[in-house]
Amino acid sequence: MADSRQLYQEVILDHNRKPRNWGTLPDATHQAEGVNPLCGDRLQLSVKLENDALQAIAFEGESCAICKASASMMTTAVKGKARPDAEQLIQEFRDMATGKLDTTKEQHHLGRLTVFSGVRDLPTRVKCAILPWHTLHAALNSLGTTSTESDDDPMHEPAPGGVA
Amino acid sequence: VRIIGTAERKAAVLSFAVEGVHPNDVGTLLNEEGVAIRTGHHCAQPVMQRFRVPATCRASFAFYNTMEEVDALVSAIRKVQKVFG
Numbered sequence: 001m002a003d004s005r006q007l008y009q010e011v012i013l014d015h016n017r018k019p020r021n022w023g024t025l026p027d028a029t030h031q032a033e034g035v036n037p038l039c040g041d042r043l044q045l046s047v048k049l050e051n052d053a054l055q056a057i058a059f060e061g062e063s064c065a066i067c068k069a070s071a072s073m074m075t076t077a078v079k080g081k082a083r084p085d086a087e088q089l090i091q092e093f094r095d096m097a098t099g100k101l102d103t104t105k106e107q108h109h110l111g112r113l114t115v116f117s118g119v120r121d122l123p124t125r126v127k128c129a130i131l132p133w134h135t136l137h138a139a140l141n142s143l144g145t146t147s148t149e150s151d152d153d154p155m156h157e158p159a160p161g162g163v164a
Numbered sequence: 165v166r167i168i169g170t171a172e173r174k175a176a177v178l179s180f181a182v183e184g185v186h187p188n189d190v191g192t193l194l195n196e197e198g199v200a201i202r203t204g205h206h207c208a209q210p211v212m213q214r215f216r217v218p219a220t221c222r223a224s225f226a227f228y229n230t231m232e233e234v235d236a237l238v239s240a241i242r243k244v245q246k247v248f249g
Contacts, residue, residue, distance in 0.1 A: 008193065013248065038204065038205075039188055039203075039204050039205070039219060040204070040209075040212070040218045040219050062218055063186065063218075064187075064188040064189050065186060065189045066192075122192060124191075125188070128188060
């Protein structure tokens with residue numbers, strides 16, 4: 001079991017207090033809204049894609065500390081990156097949060113984002129950490145809106161027997 | 165700490181919000197202290213909008229709870245406030 005006091009590290013608390021890249025981009029080329037209807041987390045993400053790179057990115061919304069810090073650190077991590085590199089980070093972050101990627105043993109490009117690795121042991125909080133990344137994926141793929149309860153959410157599992 | 169719902173003869177169910185801290189974060193940190201509460205919408209989004217909160221924390225007390233356990237809840241909430249300082 002992860003120690004959640006470790007999860008609430010200074011770096012996460014700092015990004016929660018002073019989120020980086022907060023706001024909207026007037027000249028955004030890609031936008032998406034991410035919601036978690038179960039806990040009420042909601043964020044709007046705007047991206048300016050130029051020459052297949054994320055020239056600018058901004059977010060705003062209402063969410064818990066884990067979600068807000070994850071979004072803030074995500075924007076600083078992907079800003080200026082080529083789109084394929086950003087997509088790779090999205091995949092790696094999702095894999096880390098869901099326990100598929102062991103960042104202490106396997107190669108990755110997450111850097112400081114590994115402060116979120118502890119959420120894998122807090123099932124109720126995994127979606128909080130993943131939502132911004134899920135929303136970025138939706139924005140880059142022009143999906144408009146996304147929800148943690150939709151079928152394309154990596155955490156979403158269809159009801160047994162396929163009954164919705 | 166703001167208590168939500170202050171009816172005179174209310175049941176032993178206490179909804180509250182810790183200023184500046186999202187209820188989900190309160191719940192995770194209280195869990196770490198061995199205090200189990202429920203957090204979220206409680207299937208009552210319209211009420212959340214009415215009280216202008218994103219969600220609430222909710223502690224339920226029963227006949228088997230002791231005063232020590234109530235104190236543990238209070239000191240755990242104080243710890244949350246300290247973490248989020």
